[in-house]
Amino acid sequence: MLKMENIAKVYRTDVVETHALKEFSLEVNEGDFVAVTGPSGSGKTTFLNIAGLLETYSAGRYFLDGNDVSGISDAARSRVRNEKIGFIFQGFNLIPDLSLFDNVDVPLRYRGFSSKERKQRIEQSLDTVGLSNRMRHLPAQLSGGQQQRVAIARALAGSPRFLLADEPTGNLDSKMANSVMTLLQEINQQGTTIVMVTHDPGLAAQAKRNIHVRDGQVSELHEVNTEHTRDVVNG
């Protein structure tokens, strides 16, 4: 599904050169649920942005669905993002003056669906996250947990094969975080591949697989079992 070989990412500013990723290699299989942990600044977001084609990389190779996406055009990248990938951000990133319905509609508008199909998909995905009765509300009228559910609905509406979540529970209390996590697990069970960055070892433990990033490299790869302590040892 996703295969990275020796990806490197360098951020250059006038003052410093930051090697956010170096020799980053990873393979994620179809149907997987991967939790990415690691210290702040280790390169987790950078990895996720590259995986989601939001950013380019300085070296290495990246295959998505078996296709090398290194050299494709900006418009083609937009298309891949639109059709194959769903994003969930820590800050929800809802558009404040659009209703929930219109927020979920955003990716669908660029997809060329008929208005009937869009309506059906929006209603269905808001239903999945339990907000179908608030479609006409504005994001500000909802709690943080509900806003993140809208963001999830937006990510799901286009039926992506691949869901990328960057600390989706980072701004939520633990109760809300757990319910979002449960929702993601359900989505994964229906076949969507998920990569989720998180700070919370408890949540990471609920994923099928954990990876740990340190200094821009994958420092540890393992299937989750009952021993949660390992993360702490290497953290």
Next chain:
Amino acid sequence: MMSYYLRLAFISMRRNPVLSSLMVLAIALGIGACMTTITVNYLMSNNPIKHKSDVLFHVQLDNWGPFEAAVDPNDPPYQLTWTDATNLQQAQQGIRQAAMAKSGGVVEPADPNIKPFQAGYRLTYSDFFSMFDVPFLYGSAWDKQADENARHLVVLTKEINETLFGGKNSVGQSVTLSGEVFTIVGVIAEWHPIPKFYDLNNDDFGRPSELFIPLQLKRTMKLPSWGNVNCWKSPDEEGFEGFLNSECVNFQFWVELDNPAERSDYALFLDNYVNSQKELGRFPRPLNNRLNNVQQWLEYNEVVADDAQIMMWLSLMFLAVCLLNTIGLMLSKFMGKSSEIGLRRAVGATKGDLFIQHTVETACIGVAGGLLGLGFSFFGLQGLRALYGEFAHKLTSLDMNMAILAVVIALVSTILAGLYPTWRACSIAPASQLKSQ
């Protein structure tokens, strides 16, 4: 998708009403100033008698002195002498012709309740009305007999008939002009050729607040010469007759010639006429007659005033300043939306999608600015009217062409002004805004 973009534009304008209003206002001010001056220029360069422009000719003869041309470098004077104007009239070599001049005096209404007032007279021949298609409200022009016998007949403008008779049919009534009693034979309907092509010597855009009377009354009533009088030498004799027989010009002459053959015949006639006058010791300069049709005559006179043109360029520059201002406001507005733009990019919008979205938004602002600017130019023209008086009436009205032009200029210039902010908005990197959260 278009309706989606329009809805987004509307939402975006509503989100920041102050900024949006400022942009609309800036464009409207620029458009208002431009449209005011463009309208004035447009009307000034109007040909008021297009349908007969090619068959009506203004006559110039070079009766000037031997050593200096009337108009540099070697052009004849704009007007004719009494002698030449009346001779050409008498010759009747065109289909229609009318010598004319401006005069004036005191009008004493028959009704003692209405105060006497001063007014301009247009001294002319009956052909004036048919030649220039002057519309009549009541009655008609005087006849050829009246031309020859200098009868005391008058044609009123609608406005003067309004003043004297409250707008009622006044044909057959009388009015005293410069102390002599005249009978009213006709009242013309609204007729305000702009510019006043038949006499461009002064007040090109003035309202003809004139009464029309036969030209031969000039001599019998010794009517004063209004307008411009120019002479290259002083009259040989004293007194009024001396002026009429002098080389002083104060008369215009228009002739209707229906085709090129008639025109060349008439040109030949003019040459012969001038040559015969040379035998009488007049016309010391070489033959230099002119026959200009209406369009040529307007162009020759450069009717569009220089200062009106300068004002137009200044107002276009003002529009440019307003647009620069708009660019700044738009830039700050679009940058304020960068997290939305980043999000749209992340979920699949291409740069092209965002370009269209923001161009639609600028277009909406442009149209709004154009419409408001139209309102401003309406007030601007009202202001000009207040400044220059009621006679500027026709010069200061917006027509449909101008209204469409206003909106098109606003639209095009706003979209152009929006290109840079839009380009900046489209080049926001999809990830940049999402990471910082």
